[in-house]
Amino acid sequence: MGLAVEAKDLVKQFGNIRALDELSFHIKQGEIFGLIGPNGAGKTTTLRAISTLILPTSGSVEVFGLDAVNQAGEVRKIISYLPEEAGAYPNLSGWEYLKFMAKFYTKNASELEKIINEAAQISGLADRLKDKAKTYSKGMKRRLLVARALMTKPKLAVLDEPASGLDVLHAYYVRGIIKTYVKEHGVTVLLSSHNMLEVEYLCDRVALVNKGKIVVEGKSDELKQKYESQNLEEVFAKVVGYA
């Protein structure tokens, strides 16, 4: 199977700060790949570079063989990005929001309807989709946005902290969607998280990021075995020399 994402020697410099320091990794098609690491490690910067939001200072990113810098327009057609703690338009209803976003992908009325219905099913918000987004709880908003990110069945879904800050039930629901929907539709997922348990549950492979570099990469079980750890949290602490 081919590669969905290939990041090579990515460097991103913000003034004097080196956010990404020759970071390299790859994701196979259909995989759920997790980037984990502390705040400021470079996770969001990596996701933004892959999603064509920021330009790498040096290095390259390819998404399904398309260059994320020179073919950004083409990349945007096959990806879907969900920023961390994003919101929706408060004065649009959930339904209107989904329709607004779907229109960027198709002008065909029946396809549009199909996409929106798909999103409605993914979100599980039913009649609440008719209400304005400002009346939604944080968990409902996140379900709406996850549905938006997956409704077009993108080849690559880039999800930044998809379940952060959600209560147990909403987080469970969101993780469930990602796990099942992705496997059913063959969507490749790149996600970031602070929550090591979440990553263990969701991801086929993970990469631990620290100070802009990938410090270790592999399957959760293999990493735990290799570093003789109970969980990924312990793996990370051992790798960065904290434990």
Added chain:
Amino acid sequence: MLKGFQTILVKELKEMMRDPKILVGIIIVPLIMFPILGLVIGYATQTAQEEAAQARLLVVDNDGGNWSQAFIKFFRAVNVTTTVINNTTPEQVVSQDLLTQNNSTQFLLIPQGFSENMTQFTNGNLNVKATVDIYGVFKSGGIFSNVASAGITTIVEGFNRAVSPNVIYASQSTILDGEIQAGVDPNTLSGLLFIQSLALPITIMILLTYAMQIAATSVAMEKEEKTLETLLTVPVDRFAILMGKLSGSIFIAGIGAVAYMFGYNYMLGSFAGMAQTGAPGVDLAALGLTPSLFDYTLLGLSLFVTLLSALALAVIMSAFAEDVRGATALIGYIYPVIFVPSLALMYLDINSLPLFVKAIFYAIPFSHPVIASKAVVLGDYATVVFGIIYVAAFTIVIMYIASRLFATEKILTAKLKFKRRGSKKTAEQQE
């Protein structure tokens, strides 16, 4: 005292006073803005007083009798520089441009029979009154524009007090666009138009600041809610995002401009009505001092391009803010640039300002609707059209900058950062 009140108050003050945006917007800006405004208005007052003091009065003495000589002497005694001509009709004064030749903006006509009437009145025939006619060129500058004209009436009253109360009746007429409007007092006209010159800038200030808030909030909200981040990753032209946002604001602003025009028209209509009932004979519409449909179109266009420039500027400014609060504070820095010219032009004729102040006012796009509103009344369409072209060009430049900003990651990463020593620079935002 309430328990905990002091602790909360101290925290609030620290939090706010340490926010440079609040410090600059709430404290520094007014400290600079009002002194500047004071200087400009002070200058206008001084200029008007100097003009009044240096006013030359053209006296058309068609009487040539003893009393007319005495009357002219009285003017000279109170240091009014006078030039006397004889046997000339008011129409000749205007058509031969004698006022300009004598460096004056008003003339006093002493009609034939003035001395005879004076003699009869002083001899006890109180039914006979002498009349003089004061003709003043109307200037729509502002509150101080007709100081000199009012001064002449005061001197006539002074002469009456010296001789006999009510001996001379002074009628007022206005010279407007080279035509004599008999019986129309320039002070009444100026008073009516001053109400307009107050209402207009205030409305424009409100409309501009409101529209800028809408645009800035719209972009800042997208940044705060990260909906912009999402939009930038979907298959849509980034210029389309910018134009879509601007067009939305333009649409709202356009409705605002139309509403403003209707309101303004209604206001003028009500003043014209007041003028007709309150000051018989003064009909602003008949004098060509209310805007025509063409004038309204030009005014609307001027306001529209100005709104557009303000909106584009607001979009750029808000791109440097992280959230709605930051955007609102940043927009606050533009307010003095809107307020100072608008407030100043309430009182002043732009042409009476020193060249460099005039240049600054013309360079500020937000001055142009106010300038245009005065210019259309006087039929000075060149100034209005120049303003529209200038503001349109300014807007194009601003929109180009905005489109460049949207085309790059700067729209997400740029922010205005205030350093401790007050210097500022853009910094990049990172995870």
